[in-house]
Amino acid sequence: MTRISLTVDGAAVSDDVEPRMLLVQYLRERLGKTGTVIGCDTSNCGACTVHLDGTSVKSCNVLAVQADGGEVTTIEGLAQDGQLHPVQEAFRECHGLQCGFCTPGMIMQSVDLLKENPKPSEEEIRLGLEGNLCRCTGYHNIVRAVQHASGQGVTS
């Protein structure tokens, strides 16, 4: 067991974890942060995407011990003071989700994408979300949501 201390969604937490425990397992099983989900075993689907020290990571691809001393933001910590993040708002506005399982990861990745590139083209959005799978939406309205959140005109 290894002692880790980190900040998750603004709260300081500290736990003994097995060295092999993945960050996503730590979030879900130890902290009850079940908004972040597991969709595959191979870091293909991106459903578990969170921010670690301000950058998006697939939390199935990070050991909990690697997050020691870090700052993690999950989908549950994105809204501030009851105000949805503009990307969350945009996903609802543009119907960028259906079953909602990929949505936490998709939103966290989109936030990161817009931080890097505030006015992305459609192609840049599509490439930027390539690591996140969605089976429901066909991506059309997810792309619209990111366009909308970026303040750019939404093509039909």
Add this chain to the structure above:
Amino acid sequence: MTATQERPADAVDREIGRDRRRKEDQRLITGRTRWTDNIVLPGMLHLAMVRSPFAHATITGIDTSAARSAPNVVAVLTGADFGEELGVCINAWPITPDQVAPVHCPMPSDRVSFAGEIVAVVVARSAAEARDAAELVDVEYDELPAALDLKAAAADEVIAHPDLGTNKSALWVFDSGEAGTGGNVEDAIGKARTDGIVIEREYRQQRLIPAFMEPRSVVVDPTGEQYVMYSATQIPHILRFALAATTGVSESKIRVIAPDVGGGFGGKLQVTPEEWIAWAVGRRIGKPVKYTETRSESLMSAHHGRDQWQKLTLSAEKDGTVTGLKVELLADLGAYVAIVGGGVPVLGAFMFNAIYKFPAYHFACQTVLTNKTWTDAYRGAGRPEATYAIERLMDELAAEVGADPLAIREKNWIRHEEFPFTTVAGLEYDSGNYEAATAKAREMFGYDELRSEQMARRASGDPVQLGIGVSTFTEMCGLAPSRVLGQLDYGAGGWEYASVRMLATGKVEVTTGASAHGQGHETAFSQIVADRLGVAFEDVEILHGDTAVAHKGLDTYGSRSLAVGGEALVRAADKVVEKATPIAAHLMEASVDDIEFAGGRFSVRGTDQGMAIGEIATAVFAAHNLPDGVEASLDSDATYDPVNFSFPHGTHLCAMEVDTETGALRMRKYVACDDIGNIINPLIVSGQVHGGLVQGIAQALWEEAVYDEGGTLVSGSFVDYLLPTAADTISFDIDHTTSPATTHSLGVKGVGEAGTIASTPAVVNAVVDAVRHLGVTDIQMPCTPERVWKAINGPGAGGSTEGAAMPHFEAGGAAGNQEQPGTSSTEGAGQ
């Protein structure tokens, strides 16, 4: 206590037709979700499954001692430990009386029939410890020859279940001559061979995996008076029935909850070994248990879809007027006959004739057992296969006649003034307008301009050729009239249930037997009820997916929720109004005959007196002043059994660019004009269409479940099973024409599967159209660049990757990768 404010009687802002943002989303975008895997109960134990690595083998011994002594392991159980206590996984649709089907034990103790079958379960205090211990279970197998290839299995070369003596499960036949719905197809084909056109093709529907994003998960809580099962399922009500029927527990002691369910697409329309094993373990140990599959387990052991060979013969007169259609299918069931199983291809039986006026039709489907993962419904279920076949054939006919593919379709389709139209398959299409949808799609697409560009590229010998693909599809939705299901030997009905409860505060609580898993029922159903009762959209709460709350229902699949479940809602709501009317009359001291109801308000004709329905609800709750003999309740329910299917249709047009030097493909444009009847929420409809399109496009271009020669699924992870990403796909142009369904009040037809059904042939037709002038008439799905390149440059139509997953490019040239090169795909391919 305040009654909810009624909406103005002259409200022009009807809810139906509005692009309401979804009620579901607030939870989903903030992570406040209840996926089954999120559920944690006191004392909960975790399960891990031990699965067979072999496709077919005898189990000669299982040593569980090492696993049992691993840390925090509570139990390790095998099939022998359980016996009949486990129950069986059911087949609800024996398609013929003499169907051959193996008993589907959730955990066999003697023989495994596909790679991934469960042979033991480990119960431990944590999921990680359960998985660690599962590695320590030592199973000895004697490997048996496995039936893997569908055609070879149909010839009984190797038997998948030796005790059955054959792999042939059932032969299901429909013949229009015998049914009296049309002529004799052999006569039509015979005549066409002498003085007409005969198109003979063989198409492959590759094996697909539904690949919902949420892996399946099940929690069983045996504490309390009722046993509770939480499951990531599309069918909580059917699951409850099947548990009762096969495990000996009274139905009334079983509560099944489908909490938030992360997609299904048919893949969660199943009763699974994992559910049955968790049920048995939970009951035996007396503690809550949870099992959540890994993605690899999901791809390997959750059911697959499609997997057919389609032998097709179309006859026509020289001018392209169709005269007959003969369909002979081989359908791979996999190792067991699943809950709908053999019924899936039968659902397609009525759709091969599609929108065309075939005078003669013959359909025969042979279902076949193999030692692969069992197959069942995948989005569209039978109808994509039918649509693919007929829409490909119509393009072939157009090429043969030398006509435009749209013109050849128009020559043969049912004209809008001919509805209602009884088809050669015996269905009555109630409404449709193929001309209108096609005209609109054609304009949106810029059809003539793209045809000109295609001609120019051909003339200039451009290495990048352009192809235009057409799909003028129809489908049958709203499953299903119960009497029809009875005629087809399906084990249940097709009705749906709804109840509407008026709460004391005027809020409205609705239960539905439909069970959403991403469709947006809470929003769309709220819109329907809000309109019907004249209450605010926000004041309607939709409850579903819990058999103790929505106690009755037949769940969600087959684009049925709105067309069947929605109509049940309408009828339940109307009963509320009916019950409230005499109470309103009493409270306003008026005659019942003078009461009118509109916009949520009961008023007395000719006066300005009125009461909102919420006020009536409050008065009924108090029950201080009700008419004599009237019960103190407005609550109502309804069970609606559809009188007919509904028949959405549409025209989809796809432009594909094909690099003839590399085989690379690029989708240039995709237009869909669908007629799905009346639209409740256009935003939700758009999402259904977009998502459906990509699943259908993925069948055309990317996805295939591939087994190696040992029967191991080599596309058993998201590294290998190619789900499209945002970067692989494009934005779509979609629109609608509207011919309301005529058999129920909402006029809706269903949209959940339309995109998937329509798009696959549109894409493949476009790819073939791009290179037809190079002698290509078929490319097998998925149309990989390799197959496209081979179709252009060598004999054959690409071939399957089955049995040749690695390496992709063997020595031996183009034929080296072919599955049964002599028989695969269509004659004339590459000529």
